[in-house]
Amino acid sequence: MAEDIEAKIRRLRELGRAVSESEEQPAPTPPKPPRRRVSRIGMLREKERKKRIIVGALVLSIIIIGAVISIYMYLENKAARELENAKKAKIAEVNACFKGELANDTAKIQLINAIMAAKSIEDLQKINVKAICEERWKALQEAKKRAEQEKLAKELAQLKNQTKENIKMAFEPLLSVQVPDELKKEIVDTMNSLLAQVDSAKTKEEVLSIDPTPYLLDLWKKVYFYRIDSMPGTKVILMKGNTTNIYTKSEAKEVISKVENLSDLLQYQVKEVQLVQVALVLSRKDVNGGFLEPGDKIQIYDKKTGKRLVPEGYVVLVLFDAGQIQVSETQSKTTSWSSTSSTTTQQSSSTNYSPGETPYQVSQTSQSQSSVQQTSSETLSASYSYSVNLGEVLKAIAAGKIKDPEEIKEKLEKYGWKVLTLEESSNLLALNENTRVLVIVEIPTEFVSQVLKSENSLVIAKLSKP
Missing domain, CATH: 2.40.30 (Elongation Factor Tu (Ef-tu); domain 3)
Incomplete structure (x- = not known):
């Protein structure tokens, strides 16, 4: 359709040019006949006739040019309206695509300017809004991705630096203690290994997963073992807060080995007994x-x-x-004996004989009584006491006032222990x-x-x- 309009406009332009050329270049006239003498009136008539022809031609040309211009203007306005509508549709397409994060994108402004500057629909058709929009969206996403990656890389670098500083600070007390060179090397190697793990980490999660605490706990235990072994004697003192205990070295190592928290471990102090x-x-x-x-x-x-x-x-x-050994004894003995005896005997007998006519009778009576009484009594009483001041005895021995000090010292030797031994064996408190x-x-x-x-x-x- 646009091609038809363009063809019509070209034909109108050619027609206008043809009319203009016809006005500017009069048609060739046949050779003039021999000049005749014309009357003045005829001349005037001839001039009038020519004038009318010219005026008619001019009027006709004006009418034709007006018509051509009207047609041209109509076609031109129609093309302009179509171009304007096409521009509006194109701008609407731009606005529909370039929205949100692309609402103020420079590509959108450039597209609108290009659309507004388009002279024809063909020029508008050459503007591929969709392709440019998709390209800008893709570029935006890539830019966001790059920005996110840069942000994550920056955060990762900051986290790595902070983690390495924390590791160095955590190992600083260990590095300052006096330990054998072998243990010192193990401490340094462990720290460097952790720092290398941090440097090689690819994500924040990998960095955060690197925990130096188990390594520190193990190394500090070795430091405590070294301190315990370096103490003189067979025992050491372990102090934690207000609690103080004495252990053999093996017991102290066992106590330290059972501690599972680093902060608890660092509260212990090892001291010489x-x-x-x-x-x-x-x-x-x-x-x-x-x-x-x-x-x-x-x-x-x-x-x-x-x-x-x-x-x-x-x-x-x-x-x-x-103090004093005091002994007081009293002895008393009383004996009493009494005996009583009494005996009574009575005997009577009678005998009758009759030999013949003369009776014969014999009677005999006998009585006996005896009595015995005996009483005995004995009383015995004795008492004695003595008191010895042990302190004075010791002083007397020291002053040489005891005749036989060795005998006295022998008797006093372990006096207290003997008393306690007697208490235990007799269950009596002395x-x-x-x-x-x-x-x-x-x-x-x-x-x-x-x-x-x-x-x-x-x-x-x-x-x-x-």
């Missing part, structure tokens, strides 16, 4: 009834609070405040429960301050042998 001797004066009932011997393993408690002050200590010496006892104990230095604070409420407990 340094023993000091402390003299305590307590009542007998507060020192296990006095049944203590040098070398016994003990624990010390505060009887007011029930808190264990010393988890482990040893008895060095025990001295009893025996020494008063409030008898003062001087106990010299050997305890770690860490517990001395607590013992001194509770000096008036201490209880010494003897650890039973398994």
